[in-house]
Amino acid sequence: MSARSIRGTVAATLAGTLALTAAACSNPGAPAPGSAARDGAVVGIAYEPESLSPLLGYGKDGNSKIFDGLLAFGADMKLKPALAVALPEVSADGLTYTYKLRKGVTFSDGKPFTAKDVVFTYRTILDKRTNNASRTELDALEDVRAAGDDTVVFTLKYPYAPFAERTVLGIAPEHVAGKQDVNTGPFTTRPIGTGPYVLTGWSKGEKLSFRANPHYWGGAPKVKKLTMAIIKDDDVRATRLRSGDLDGAILPPNLAKGFKDDRAKKTFEATTYDYRLVTLPTHNRVTGDTAVRRALDVAVDRRAMVDQILEGAGKPAYGPVPTDSEWFTEGTERPHDPAAAGKILDDAGWKPGPDGIRAKDGVRATFPLWYLSGDKLRQEHALAYASDAKKAGIDVRTQAGTWEVIEPRMKTDAVLAGGGSPGDPDFDQYLLLKSSLGGDGFNNMAWYDNPAVDKALDQGRRTDDKAARKAAYDTIQRELVKNPGYTFLTHIDHLYVLNDSWDGPVTQVEPHDHGLASGPWWNVEDWIPKGAEDTKK
Amino acid sequence: MTVVKTGRRLPWAAMARMAGRRALFAVPVLLVVTFAVFAVAAASPFDPVKAYAGTAGLTASQENLDQLRANLGVDQPLVSRWWNWLTSALTGDLGDSGVMRQPVADVIGERIGWSALLAATAFAVAILLGTALGVLAARRRGGWLDRCVSSAAYTLEAAPAFWLGLLAIWFFALELDVLPAGGLTDTASETVTFGQVASHLVLPALVLGVSQLPWFFLYVRQGVADALDEDPVRGARARGLDDRTVLLGHALRSGMLPMLTLIGSRVPELITGALLVESVFSWPGIAAATVQAATSVDFPLLAALTVLATAAVLLGNLLSDLLYGLADPRVGFDG
Numbered sequence: 094m095s096a097r098s099i100r101g102t103v104a105a106t107l108a109g110t111l112a113l114t115a116a117a118c119s120n121p122g123a124p125a126p127g128s129a130a131r132d133g134a135v136v137g138i139a140y141e142p143e144s145l146s147p148l149l150g151y152g153k154d155g156n157s158k159i160f161d162g163l164l165a166f167g168a169d170m171k172l173k174p175a176l177a178v179a180l181p182e183v184s185a186d187g188l189t190y191t192y193k194l195r196k197g198v199t200f201s202d203g204k205p206f207t208a209k210d211v212v213f214t215y216r217t218i219l220d221k222r223t224n225n226a227s228r229t230e231l232d233a234l235e236d237v238r239a240a241g242d243d244t245v246v247f248t249l250k251y252p253y254a255p256f257a258e259r260t261v262l263g264i265a266p267e268h269v270a271g272k273q274d275v276n277t278g279p280f281t282t283r284p285i286g287t288g289p290y291v292l293t294g295w296s297k298g299e300k301l302s303f304r305a306n307p308h309y310w311g312g313a314p315k316v317k318k319l320t321m322a323i324i325k326d327d328d329v330r331a332t333r334l335r336s337g338d339l340d341g342a343i344l345p346p347n348l349a350k351g352f353k354d355d356r357a358k359k360t361f362e363a364t365t366y367d368y369r370l371v372t373l374p375t376h377n378r379v380t381g382d383t384a385v386r387r388a389l390d391v392a393v394d395r396r397a398m399v400d401q402i403l404e405g406a407g408k409p410a411y412g413p414v415p416t417d418s419e420w421f422t423e424g425t426e427r428p429h430d431p432a433a434a435g436k437i438l439d440d441a442g443w444k445p446g447p448d449g450i451r452a453k454d455g456v457r458a459t460f461p462l463w464y465l466s467g468d469k470l471r472q473e474h475a476l477a478y479a480s481d482a483k484k485a486g487i488d489v490r491t492q493a494g495t496w497e498v499i500e501p502r503m504k505t506d507a508v509l510a511g512g513g514s515p516g517d518p519d520f521d522q523y524l525l526l527k528s529s530l531g532g533d534g535f536n537n538m539a540w541y542d543n544p545a546v547d548k549a550l551d552q553g554r555r556t557d558d559k560a561a562r563k564a565a566y567d568t569i570q571r572e573l574v575k576n577p578g579y580t581f582l583t584h585i586d587h588l589y590v591l592n593d594s595w596d597g598p599v600t601q602v603e604p605h606d607h608g609l610a611s612g613p614w615w616n617v618e619d620w621i622p623k624g625a626e627d628t629k630k
Numbered sequence: 631m632t633v634v635k636t637g638r639r640l641p642w643a644a645m646a647r648m649a650g651r652r653a654l655f656a657v658p659v660l661l662v663v664t665f666a667v668f669a670v671a672a673a674s675p676f677d678p679v680k681a682y683a684g685t686a687g688l689t690a691s692q693e694n695l696d697q698l699r700a701n702l703g704v705d706q707p708l709v710s711r712w713w714n715w716l717t718s719a720l721t722g723d724l725g726d727s728g729v730m731r732q733p734v735a736d737v738i739g740e741r742i743g744w745s746a747l748l749a750a751t752a753f754a755v756a757i758l759l760g761t762a763l764g765v766l767a768a769r770r771r772g773g774w775l776d777r778c779v780s781s782a783a784y785t786l787e788a789a790p791a792f793w794l795g796l797l798a799i800w801f802f803a804l805e806l807d808v809l810p811a812g813g814l815t816d817t818a819s820e821t822v823t824f825g826q827v828a829s830h831l832v833l834p835a836l837v838l839g840v841s842q843l844p845w846f847f848l849y850v851r852q853g854v855a856d857a858l859d860e861d862p863v864r865g866a867r868a869r870g871l872d873d874r875t876v877l878l879g880h881a882l883r884s885g886m887l888p889m890l891t892l893i894g895s896r897v898p899e900l901i902t903g904a905l906l907v908e909s910v911f912s913w914p915g916i917a918a919a920t921v922q923a924a925t926s927v928d929f930p931l932l933a934a935l936t937v938l939a940t941a942a943v944l945l946g947n948l949l950s951d952l953l954y955g956l957a958d959p960r961v962g963f964d965g
Contacts, residue, residue, distance in 0.1 A: 143729065282732055605685075
């Protein structure tokens with residue numbers, strides 16, 4: 094065999110591979126790619142869902158595009174009916190929730206939606222064999238059963254006031270998802286739902302493509318085509334937005350600023366429950382001391398963090414409840430007061446040593462503060478916190494690490510953590526503050542233990558009476574002033590830049606974890622292209 | 631030109647024997663490699679349960695996490711996990727990928743075509759361009775082309791592929807705006823068309839090809855240059871054969887020999903290079919899956935991908951040994 098025939102063979106093999114691959118992957122019957130006109134939107138997001146199955150946790154907080162829950166959150170975060178025709182009827186003891194279902198709704202494969210699908214969805218999630226990491230959120234749920242074709246009844250183990258907020262999770266079709274492996278079946282990547290959009294393609298790590306569901310019970314969306322491009326890098330996302338490849342994107346404040354003067358684009362600032370805090374572990378001799386906690390709480394300059402780290406896109410945080418929420422307790426704001434911090438520590442016997450660091454009974458006022466390596470925002474918060482603490486005579490040593498390094502140390506070492514779920518004050522506060530959840534996974538990371546708070550947490554979740562709930566959460570927020578187990582630093586606004594081509598984009602109050610469901614496109618099914626009337630003539 | 635001997639029968643039997651011997655030898659290699667992957671993954675600090683749960687894991691109860699651990703089967707000891715995987719893999723069941731929520735066979739099936747397309751195109755670019763430039767440079771050693779290309783080759787040898795990728799994106803996609811910066815198709819497009827894939831393939835394939843090119847160029851240049859000084863070439867010149875025939879028929883043929891071994895030994899480099907290039911250009915190949923499988927300790931996916939990479943390396947070596955044996959009958963097939 095000569096050099097020439099070797100070359101020939103190699104060339105032929107290559108040509109064959111190319112032709113085969115192209116033939117296997119192309120889709121000749123599909124229509125030509127249309128231009129990204131007004132009836133199509135392309136948005137850039139940073140996080141990709143692992144799965145599109147509501148049984149595995151996708152769309153548990155609503156806005157999943159492909160699925161509908163029994164209820165949904167409106168723009169004002171008030172619950173409204175979706176697959177249910179009305180808000181649920183709750184029994185007097187708070188243990189039974191009855192939903193009447195919408196009639197005539199079909200899944201995108203044409204099969205009707207019935208009560209059996211609701212029962213299937215919730216029972217599958219509760220099943221231990223289902224790998225759903227959010228199952229804890231349905232902890233209160235004892236059982237669900239159908240009463241006829243259009244009524245479902247949920248029974249709870251204990252009265253749980255925010256239960257209705259949990260029923261925004263998407264309903265899966267039993268006739269599809271029930272016939273395959275719930276954890277790895279094709280339904281997890283090629284879902285079928287009742288929602289306003291139908292998934293047409295998911296190229297993992299690249300994009301999700303949707304088409305409007307023409308038979309959507311809420312009316313066919315005007316934005317006919319929706320593409321969510323997954324672009325992890327902020328700079329690349331900004332560049333692709335500028336080049337016109339994207340119609341909208343989530344951006345950090347410094348990059349969003351670059352679009353301020355662009356008249357064709359609008360910037361949306363979504364307020365959030367997304368907090369950053371420092372855990373003050375009860376089992377650390379320094380951070381476990383109430384005086385140290387209270388001193389740090391007033392020593393830290395939250396306003397400076399908002400202005401300098403967040404460039405104004407955020408708010409000082411004094412607890413998990415943001416200051417503009419109806420659940421926030423007025424008067425619990427703590428001003429930046431270094432002098433007061435010094436006085437609290439002096440009174441408690443923490444005396445400054447020769448190097449300026451305080452000590453008490455031979456214990457130096459020093460503790461490590463971990464932050465997630467690579468997370469610039471957390472790093473900056475940690476450094477600012479350490480610098481403020483130093484001025485009060487407390488030596489905070491910042492250290493970067495991955496969760497694998499940090500988690501085993503959380504019992505005694507402080508962590509710069511983030512979180513936050515809107516919807517109900519119970520969601521964050523119970524998991525952060527309940528003493529029995531100390532060290533339970535990432536819940537109550539500081540092992541906070543305050544009997545008054547424990548009692549109020551239970552009162553808050555077990556009654557449906559709004560005034561009684563407000564009183565309970567007021568108690569908690571006042572207790573957090575007296576004994577702050579965490580130093581809350583900021584609530585972070587999420588910034589989005591979007592072409593001004595539609596009427597309808599607004600933002601909801603957003604959670605910490607803001608992927609596909611957040612952003613001004615949470616209600617893209619209700620958008621109306623600007624000038625749509627003109628083009629129709 | 632009668633250099634090419636037509637009609638010589640290929641030594642199929644010898645080649646088949648060598649392939650068979652290598653296949654037998656591959657079995658213990660693959661066993662050791664898969665076990666090593668399981669052992670390394672088990673020793674790594676990453677927790678498969680945490681990776682599976684993602685952000686939901688931050689609010690999940692410990693009971694919920696423990697249940698996940700049992701469901702995913704990662705609470706079992708290392709050896710039994712490996713043995714279970716091995717026995718079911720032998721029956722054709724590669725298991726389910728936890729992180730992708732899909733059977734491993736589906737994950738690989740969806741992606742391997744795109745990776746093969748990218749790697750094959752890049753390899754073709756590297757071999758063809760490297761050989762052509764090598765021959766030209768060897769013909770006039772010390773000439774301007776030789777000096778330019780050689781110094782560029784040494785620079786490229788030192789440049790990491792991902793850096794070249796970023797540079798290419800900056801220049802071709804941002805400055806000139808002539809080629810797309812990443813992905814398989816335009817973002818708004820729902821369908822995969824030949825034209826779109828072709829235009830999106832140019833940059834990643836070129837970057838990967840160019841990063842592999844220096845080795846081929848330098849080998850061919852050296853090989854051909856040496857051959858030009860040897861007796862057969864001098865003899866051919868003395869017989870009055872024209873320069874082209876001497877260069878391509880005599881010098882290139884013997885100068886290609888070292889390059890044939892190179893083809894096999896570059897396969898591992900090509901695979902690691904492809905991982906980086908795929909990440910930079912958001913190419914939907916197996917690279918993203920490999921990285922995710924590794925950081926989330928997704929044992930079944932990780933093991934399958936490792937087997938695949940090992941097999942590619944072994945096949946590359948076999949291919950280059952076969953080619954070498956064919957091109958130089960003195961070498962033969964494993965004696």
